[in-house]
Amino acid sequence: MTPENYDRNATHRVGGQITRATRTFAANPILDFVPAGGPVQLTRQVVTTASCNQCHDPLALHGGSRVETALCVTCHTSQNIDPETGNTPEFKVMVHKIHRSARLPSVVAGGNYRIVGFNQTVFDWKVTWPQFGSGIGDVRTCTTCHGAPPVGMTAEDYAKLAPDADNYKNKPSAAACGACHDNIDFATGKSTIAGKRDHPGGPQANDSACAVCHVADSGKEFDASVVGAHTIPDRSKQLKGINVEIVRVTSTGPGQFPQVVFTAKDNAGKALLLSEITSLAFNVNGPTTDYQGPPVTESATLSRVAIGADGSFAYTLTRAISVNATGTYAIGMEARRMETIIGNEGASANVSSASYNPVAYIPVTDKVAVPRRQVVATENCNVCHKKIAFHGGGRLNTAGYCELCHNPANVDVPQLVPPTLGGPFTVPPQSINFRFMIHRIHTGEELTRDFTIYRTRGVFNFNEIGFPGDRTNCAKCHVGNSYTLPLPETNANTVAPREFYSPLGPAASACLGCHDLKTAAIHAKTMTTDIGEACANCHGRGKDFDVQKVH
Ligand code: HEC
Ligand code: HEC
Ligand code: HEC
Ligand code: HEC
Ligand code: HEC
Ligand code: HEC
Ligand code: HEC
Ligand code: HEC
Ligand code: HEC
Ligand code: HEC
Numbered sequence: 390m391t392p393e394n395y396d397r398n399a400t401h402r403v404g405g406q407i408t409r410a411t412r413t414f415a416a417n418p419i420l421d422f423v424p425a426g427g428p429v430q431l432t433r434q435v436v437t438t439a440s441c442n443q444c445h446d447p448l449a450l451h452g453g454s455r456v457e458t459a460l461c462v463t464c465h466t467s468q469n470i471d472p473e474t475g476n477t478p479e480f481k482v483m484v485h486k487i488h489r490s491a492r493l494p495s496v497v498a499g500g501n502y503r504i505v506g507f508n509q510t511v512f513d514w515k516v517t518w519p520q521f522g523s524g525i526g527d528v529r530t531c532t533t534c535h536g537a538p539p540v541g542m543t544a545e546d547y548a549k550l551a552p553d554a555d556n557y558k559n560k561p562s563a564a565a566c567g568a569c570h571d572n573i574d575f576a577t578g579k580s581t582i583a584g585k586r587d588h589p590g591g592p593q594a595n596d597s598a599c600a601v602c603h604v605a606d607s608g609k610e611f612d613a614s615v616v617g618a619h620t621i622p623d624r625s626k627q628l629k630g631i632n633v634e635i636v637r638v639t640s641t642g643p644g645q646f647p648q649v650v651f652t653a654k655d656n657a658g659k660a661l662l663l664s665e666i667t668s669l670a671f672n673v674n675g676p677t678t679d680y681q682g683p684p685v686t687e688s689a690t691l692s693r694v695a696i697g698a699d700g701s702f703a704y705t706l707t708r709a710i711s712v713n714a715t716g717t718y719a720i721g722m723e724a725r726r727m728e729t730i731i732g733n734e735g736a737s738a739n740v741s742s743a744s745y746n747p748v749a750y751i752p753v754t755d756k757v758a759v760p761r762r763q764v765v766a767t768e769n770c771n772v773c774h775k776k777i778a779f780h781g782g783g784r785l786n787t788a789g790y791c792e793l794c795h796n797p798a799n800v801d802v803p804q805l806v807p808p809t810l811g812g813p814f815t816v817p818p819q820s821i822n823f824r825f826m827i828h829r830i831h832t833g834e835e836l837t838r839d840f841t842i843y844r845t846r847g848v849f850n851f852n853e854i855g856f857p858g859d860r861t862n863c864a865k866c867h868v869g870n871s872y873t874l875p876l877p878e879t880n881a882n883t884v885a886p887r888e889f890y891s892p893l894g895p896a897a898s899a900c901l902g903c904h905d906l907k908t909a910a911i912h913a914k915t916m917t918t919d920i921g922e923a924c925a926n927c928h929g930r931g932k933d934f935d936v937q938k939v940h
Pocket of ligand 2: 505
């Protein structure tokens with residue numbers, strides 16, 4: 390019932406929920422209107438569902454019937470309160486908090502972020518935002534939800550769907566900002582958590598002054614402006630950056646010492662001086678049919694880098710290609726540059742920028758180099774991850790570089806974990822083959838068994854990972870039909886001593902990454918003989934249980 394005296398000139402929204410086939414399909418049509426008639430006075434499209442669906446595949450809450458953010462906001466308002474916890478489900482508060490939940494100041498200090506939903510189901514979120522800034526979990530990438538068109542959408546289309554996206558910087562408020570900065574009590578200006586600073590702007594009785602000090606975008610970095618305050622140090626505009634590219638590699642035969650000729654440029658395309666490069670590393674592995682075991686790794690001695698007349702560089706590796714090597718090999722590079730920027734509160738900070746990892750394919754006994762097959766694309770990973778930068782930040786290329794090490798014969802090292810980290814462990818080693826490990830990591834909380842990688846620098850468990858996507862959408866990560874069977878004949882078996890059987894055949898190593906049940910392993914092992922796997926007979930392209938059909 391509408392109250393008698395409601396404001397007939399205010400803009401209203403009506404939203405519908407229509408489902409078919411037991412909520413397999415859902416639509417939420419939305420209409421904004423003014424009851425008194427005339428055009429809509431006020432728009433409120435701060436976010437759009439397509440931004441959420443970069444990760445959520447798709448966003449579907451409340452049993453799958455609610456799928457549009459424009460509908461969510463009609464109920465998730467500041468008038469509501471979760472009776473059990475006292476938390477507000479107001480959309481901007483709840484969505485901010487959920488995605489920073491593992492790093493919220495209150496949670497880090499030992500608290501929790503909960504909402505008790507229908508049927509008394511307790512939601513106790515500890516979400517790590519999958520985007521990389523200063524490491525994984527950096528929510529300063531505000532524009533993923535606000536302002537930047539989602540991957541695949543034009544700026545014009547986005548502007549129509551989210552005309553108010555800039556509110557994220559134009560409308561600071563205690564509710565929206567305080568959702569993430571939850572240690573600040575704006576009424577008193579004090580931090581509620583000891584050791585964290587009080588609000589430098591002092592107490593704020595209401596939101597009227599926020600935008601006076603927190604202007605949208607001053608153009609400066611690390612100041613109090615909303616955009617400036619959320620500058621991610623290693624994306625700072627002050628950084629000149631480093632980008633290396635391999636021009637050619639010579640002396641690539643068995644027993645030879647490869648010489649790599651490469652260029653190094655800053656983000657503006659200007660050639661760098663050798664003195665501007667902080668570190669270089671090379672990884673060599675082969676054959677490209679499928680790498681086997683650890684690569685040959687070399688951290689370059691910078692004094693051995695030769696400078697060419699055209700400003701390019703040349704480096705001769707100190708370890709030769711094996712005399713027994715055959716086929717094509719790969720050389721991948723890492724390059725870093727340490728720069729000083731003016732960071733928080735005017736203090737100078739050292740920031741290391743890293744190049745995308747170029748990989749060059751070199752013929753050893755092949756006449757012409759045969760590149761390794763490409764299976765996934767870094768851009769696909771980065772729709773969710775923004776900018777994968779692993780192992781200290783220097784490894785960015787997931788489409789051909791990680792694979793140099795994360796290959797069928799490489800395993801983790803439980804027995805080498807030092808006592809300070811709880812080691813050594815006696816469990817058998819686990820495969821770190823990319824097709825096995827990445828499938829398993831993203832299955833995360835859906836796994837039925839433990840998945841832990843033991844390193845000399847720590848123990849990494851992945852059973853808590855919540856994947857917002859749909860794992861049966863293989864193309865979310867894969868290129869072309871790289872996920873279908875049969876696989877190339879030359880793919881190698883995967884050493885996986887911690888699994889039910891080892892080695893795993895090439896297809897089994899991929900499929901059992903997600904299907905970790907013993908019954909699936911029994912089925913796969915049954916379908917494997919000493920002359921290979923039979924999988925493609927039934928799961929091959931066009932067959933009855935084609936990978937594309939069953940998913
Ligand atoms: C960069 C990736 C990413 C984007 C973009 C994103 N989310 Fe999420 N979201 C996640 C992850 C990861 C989780 C945790 C998933 C899990 O634990 O199952 C999550 C969880 C949630 C949850 C809790 C779901 C539940 O059942 O517990 C809600 C609600 C949610 N997101 C809403 C949104 C909305 C609304 C948007 C857009 C405004 C959005 N998300 C954008 C990554 C993302
Ligand atoms: C018709 C009203 C309504 C709509 C529309 C609605 N919600 Fe809710 N939602 C609620 C109520 C009521 C609760 C329970 C709050 C509580 O108990 O504290 C809730 C709870 C939640 C929770 C907490 C955990 C749970 O699942 O119970 C999440 C997450 C959530 N909603 C997300 C969304 C998202 C995302 C949308 C839009 C796609 C949405 N809701 C649309 C009314 C709605
Ligand atoms: C996971 C998605 C997500 C991310 C990341 C995110 N926001 Fe939001 N933000 C939302 C949602 C959802 C709303 C509520 C939209 C609505 O009410 O229509 C919102 C609302 C806001 C509002 C209120 C705007 C208004 O009209 O009142 C501000 C301010 C804001 N966000 C700032 C930020 C800032 C600053 C960052 C980065 C540090 C950020 N947000 C990151 C999802 C996100
Ligand atoms: C989605 C979460 C999120 C939202 C929303 C958000 N921030 Fe932040 N903000 C961060 C994170 C993360 C940092 C980095 C420092 C940290 O980890 O606490 C940060 C840093 C800052 C800083 C720099 C000082 C510092 O603590 O390093 C300021 C100032 C700031 N935010 C102001 C705001 C204002 C004003 C708003 C509202 C317009 C806002 N924030 C909204 C997550 C958020
Ligand atoms: C008189 C100026 C002033 C006003 C008004 C003001 N602030 Fe601030 N605020 C600051 C300054 C200065 C900082 C520190 C900026 C920095 O670290 O670069 C700050 C920091 C913050 C931070 C980051 C806190 C942290 O933990 O690091 C948040 C969030 C914030 N303000 C939100 C708000 C909100 C919301 C309002 C309105 C209710 C508001 N501010 C009003 C000056 C102000
Ligand atoms: C649909 C979104 C999505 C896509 C696409 C995606 N990931 Fe992830 N990934 C996640 C989420 C969510 C996590 C969990 C983050 C957390 O909890 O630490 C994660 C975690 C990871 C981790 C472990 C991070 C850690 O905390 O140690 C790695 C490695 C990883 N992803 C690599 C990849 C690679 C490589 C690709 C592309 C082939 C990819 N991801 C594609 C969402 C995605
Ligand atoms: C030079 C070799 C090398 C490269 C290149 C490499 N890794 Fe690793 N990575 C390893 C080894 C070896 C282990 C595990 C065992 C150990 O540390 O001995 C590992 C472990 C991991 C783990 C599990 C433990 C953890 O730290 O979370 C993840 C996730 C991971 N790597 C992701 C990646 C991604 C993503 C890339 C590419 C962007 C990559 N790695 C590139 C050698 C490498
Ligand atoms: C989160 C990202 C992600 C998703 C989703 C994903 N994969 Fe993969 N997949 C990978 C990665 C990473 C590799 C190894 C890439 C490489 O070796 O270059 C891989 C490799 C494979 C391979 C081996 C290909 C080869 O030539 O070695 C198969 C088969 C495969 N995946 C099947 C699937 C199927 C089927 C699905 C969907 C049900 C799927 N994948 C979904 C990331 C993903
Ligand atoms: C990225 C994860 C992933 C990979 C890789 C993957 N699957 Fe699946 N698969 C799933 C999910 C999720 C389902 C849906 C049912 C479920 O939850 O188990 C599924 C369902 C199936 C089904 C339907 C039967 C059932 O269990 O419901 C078959 C058959 C199947 N997969 C075969 C394969 C084969 C063969 C491969 C290797 C080529 C493979 N899968 C690789 C995630 C994966
Ligand atoms: C003679 C036909 C046949 C062969 C050969 C075959 N499969 Fe299957 N596979 C099936 C059928 C049938 C199912 C069940 C399909 C369903 O439930 O939709 C299945 C299911 C699966 C599943 C899903 C299992 C689960 O627990 O959910 C995986 C994974 C799988 N197969 C992998 C493989 C692998 C790996 C190989 C080769 C080593 C292989 N299959 C060989 C017929 C076959």
